[in-house]
Amino acid sequence: MSETHAAINVQLFAKFREVAGCDQLQVVLPNGLPCTADQVLQQLAAQLPEMAALIPQCRLAIDDAYVAADHVIDDLNAQFAVIPPVSGG
Numbered sequence: 001m002s003e004t005h006a007a008i009n010v011q012l013f014a015k016f017r018e019v020a021g022c023d024q025l026q027v028v029l030p031n032g033l034p035c036t037a038d039q040v041l042q043q044l045a046a047q048l049p050e051m052a053a054l055i056p057q058c059r060l061a062i063d064d065a066y067v068a069a070d071h072v073i074d075d076l077n078a079q080f081a082v083i084p085p086v087s088g089g
Contacts, residue, residue, distance in 0.1 A: 006032040008073075010044065011081035019050050033076065037062075038069040044082060057085045 006029045017023050027043050029035050037060040045052040059066050061081045062073070 004032045008076055008080050014084045016051055016084055019048055034072050034074040037067045037071040059083045
């Protein structure tokens with residue numbers, strides 16, 4: 001059974017942090033839980049439209065581990081982080 005209008009706190013890094021003006025953002029999940037990692041990223045894109053083009057290159061990490069786009073999320077108490085692409089030289 002899904003909870004309606006769930007929200008999770010997502011840690012932000014790099015450009016996401018700059019655009020949001022904070023290091024953590026509450027992402028509202030209008031359809032509640034369960035949802036997929038991809039749905040979280042799409043909702044983040046809706047809340048930060050300036051970053052929408054970058055979302056396909058990002059990964060979601062839950063409790064310090066990367067998860068696949070189809071990973072099912074059912075725990076509001078987990079630690080979430082959006083990891084943008086990284087480049088080095």
